[in-house]
Amino acid sequence: MAARYVVAPRGGRRAHPDITSALRAAAARGRPALIEIAPGRYEEALTVRGDVQLVAAEGPGSVVVDLPRSTVLDTAGSVRVHGLTLIGREADVVACHAGTLTLDHTEIWAHSGVAVHARPHSTVSLRDSMVAHGRALFAGAAGLVERCRFTDAADNAIAVIEGARVSVRGSRIEGSRIHGLRVSDAHAEVVDCELTGTGRAALTADARARLVVADCVITAVHGEGIMFTEQSRGSVDRTRVTGARHGIGAASGADPVVRDCVLDDCHDTGINVQTDARGRFEDCQVLGSGNIAVFATKGGAPEVHGGRISGGNVGIAVTESSRGRFTGIAVEDLTNTALRVFDDSGATFEHIRVDRCQSGLEARGNGGTTAEITDTVFRDCEIAAVAIGGQSRVTLRNVTAEHGILGFGVSDEAQLRVTxxxxxxxxGAGAGALGSGRLIARNLTVNGSGALGVYGTGSAYLDIARSEFTDCAHAGASFEAEAGGQLVDCTVNGTRGVAVVGNGRVETVGLRTSLKVLRHAEKPAGPPQQIINIFNGPVFNEPVRDIQVAWGNENVTQNQQRTEGDGSRS
Known part of the structure; x- marks a missing residue:
């Protein structure tokens, strides 16, 4: 049984006038001690050794220990503190050198410096306590933080470093000038916590650290909600980030696993993977991102499986020599492009559904820019389901495009394979090639185009085989300018327009149709010629013929010539 000591500054039977004298008496006896402290303000530096309990006799907040420019509580042994308020400046307010320290219903005010310092090989627990202005520093120590509040830290609210292992549960961290929690070359677990108003990332892991996050809410962060860097690892589950600059980030070789999270109203990006980082993201929702929902750049290589992207600007962007694999994702209601692959990057998209976005997929860059799209649906894209340029190479397999202006388009020196x-x-058109683009299609079906099934212009090359074009208002296939290639074993059905408008450079083999085939010299009666230059994809205002189309230009011009009823120009 612990020996009982009473501290009462106004005196009393067998009472000690201050805490220090009670500690000396306890140390002299060498037994476990319970020190009950009467209400008051004590200007003391407490050095506690052995098995000691310090208790505010009349409950939390009734005892204040305040000593500027000195450590207020220095412990080694097995020490428990209940209900005290500890105030310090310019030094560690609480320091545990060895053994265990438990702070329960305690307030710690650190107007500068460290609030709680757990040194190597010690164990410190905080329960139902409050830390203001300073930080809790765990250096090579073990720690547990439960149901605590950290407010207005001048640095990081909690720092876990040098191999420390700390668990933070059911706590709130607010207003930290830098991070809410930083783990560096150590292990930290954060569960069922709320973090808000941090100056940088609310939670961050670096230097090969491990960070485990679950069931947290993060709001109003000036940097990332959660950031993994420098080969750090860990997991994030069932966590919501709202109003951060970036929802969850990974950089410099980090590789987290993120599951069932919601990243809402992030000012820049929802998921940001860069500088050779990886990461696996499962069943996450990215809502209303200001710039890009999922961003892989500068060598980043994420895998994203399941989930939803809704609202905001761009859906998924893979740029600057990055790679990515994306499966089972719904992308909807974006003001810009759903999927973007640029600049020597590569991406694989499988089982994607895109609804009501300006464009479906854009690809542009050198020959190392590649994309594979499989089992994907693009619906109600305003401009084009797929539009690629530069020297990029894109493959489509079992892809559906519904509504919009253009299904699949290729320009510049890019190559598009469709199966x-x-x-x-x-x-406008089901598929088209212009510039020096190459379009290779097998088993392509175009139904109900308002103008053309497939078209080629400029010096494009088209290799179309075993494909079917049905009820295209103007022509099943149309070839202009220097476009070349072949149309093999194809079918043109319907009662409107013509089957093929040729230019003498595309070979037609095994064509099945009941509609008219026009040779290069023949011109069908009908709407006037239009030359269209646009920024993102072709715009057809009415059924057209003899079209010339380009996108990505800075200048916009439109020329129109009238035709007589026999098709000759007036």
């Missing part, structure tokens, strides 16, 4: 894909009810 087992369907375009329905576009207003």
């Amino acid at each position: 087992d894909s369907v375009v329905t009810a576009v207003s």
